[in-house]
Amino acid sequence: MKIREVQEEILRLKKEKDVCILAHAYQNQEILEIADHVGDSYGLSVRAAEDPHRNIIMCGVRFMAETCKVLSPEKHVWLPEPSAGCPMAEQLDPELLEALKEKYPGYAVVAYINTTAELKTACDVCVTSSSAVKICRALEADKILFIPDQNLGRYVAGQIPEKTFAFYTGGCPRHFAVQDGDVERARAAHPQALFLVHPECRPSVVAQADYVGSTTGIMSYAESSDAEEFIIGTENSIVEHLQFRCPEKRFYPVSVNLSCMNMRVTTLMDVYHCLQDRGGEEIILPSQVMTGARRCIDRMIALGG
Ligand code: 13P
Numbered sequence: 001m002k003i004r005e006v007q008e009e010i011l012r013l014k015k016e017k018d019v020c021i022l023a024h025a026y027q028n029q030e031i032l033e034i035a036d037h038v039g040d041s042y043g044l045s046v047r048a049a050e051d052p053h054r055n056i057i058m059c060g061v062r063f064m065a066e067t068c069k070v071l072s073p074e075k076h077v078w079l080p081e082p083s084a085g086c087p088m089a090e091q092l093d094p095e096l097l098e099a100l101k102e103k104y105p106g107y108a109v110v111a112y113i114n115t116t117a118e119l120k121t122a123c124d125v126c127v128t129s130s131s132a133v134k135i136c137r138a139l140e141a142d143k144i145l146f147i148p149d150q151n152l153g154r155y156v157a158g159q160i161p162e163k164t165f166a167f168y169t170g171g172c173p174r175h176f177a178v179q180d181g182d183v184e185r186a187r188a189a190h191p192q193a194l195f196l197v198h199p200e201c202r203p204s205v206v207a208q209a210d211y212v213g214s215t216t217g218i219m220s221y222a223e224s225s226d227a228e229e230f231i232i233g234t235e236n237s238i239v240e241h242l243q244f245r246c247p248e249k250r251f252y253p254v255s256v257n258l259s260c261m262n263m264r265v266t267t268l269m270d271v272y273h274c275l276q277d278r279g280g281e282e283i284i285l286p287s288q289v290m291t292g293a294r295r296c297i298d299r300m301i302a303l304g305g
């Protein structure tokens with residue numbers, strides 16, 4: 001089959017089976033083209049909570065599908081490629097978190113949404129890269145234990161100097177891979193380009209940015225900017241997506257190392273097979289995990305909206 005034929009079959013099947021396809025912005029271009037909604041982690045969570053379809057296929061990584069299930073317990077939620085995980089989400093388990101809480105008594109635990117649903121049950125509130133500053137500022141607590149992404153945590157702490165932050169030493173291995181030298185090389189090669197960066201990158205890289213934001217924030221900024229060239233400091237799929245959206249502008253990756261294998265592993269054929277009941281994994285979570293994680297995610301939506 002050709003890509004276009006598979007896409008047409010997917011569009012037919014999803015209508016017939018009352019399926020909504022959600023796709024994180026890091027997914028492949030051919031998947032974005034058949035999605036009902038494309039967004040960053042925050043936008044997808046809000047959409048999952050509001051969507052009227054009976055079934056959801058979440059094209060992204062496992063914690064995103066878990067978040068969909070927690071927000072839509074009555075729906076069937078599928079992850080089309082079960083091996084799509086997020087290394088950052090697996091860096092902390094409940095025992096490690098308990099030890100951290102003992103080290104920082106009285107701190108509110110703020111969890112990046114890139115955590116397992118089980119871990120969320122032991123946290124006070126979730127945040128995403130687009131909502132973290134707003135939510136940490138709105139929290140009553142003035143002492144915050146930010147887990148697991150130390151880079152995002154330090155970025156947020158820099159925006160809210162009146163609060164005290166503690167961090168876990170986790171982070172996204174892909175965004176961590178970007179070095180100061182990558183930025184210097186990209187700037188030298190493209191002196192007119194603006195540098196747009198995700199706060200999962202290390203602080204010395206973020207400090208060099210013209211704009212810092214989530215995947216959706218980066219895309220919106222580039223689309224509405226008068227500038228014509230951009231160096232992209234997040235997963236390299238965004239370079240390609242922006243090039244499709246703005247063919248008259250130019251987009252360059254800050255580093256070839258900024259490619260997430262876990263986001264790349266889901267293919268258009270996986271989505272097709274999932275719709276045919278020949279692949280994918282339905283997300284099933286224990287009821288206490290659903291309830292505990294829901295409290296944490298609902299609070300994020302209430303404070304971040
Ligand atoms: P956002 O979608 O919030 O920008 O997060 C990026 C990311 O790394 C998701 O895994």
Ligand code: SF4
Nearest residue numbers: 086087088172174260
């Ligand atoms: Fe996880 Fe990083 Fe991949 Fe996002 S880009 S899914 S944070 S490993």
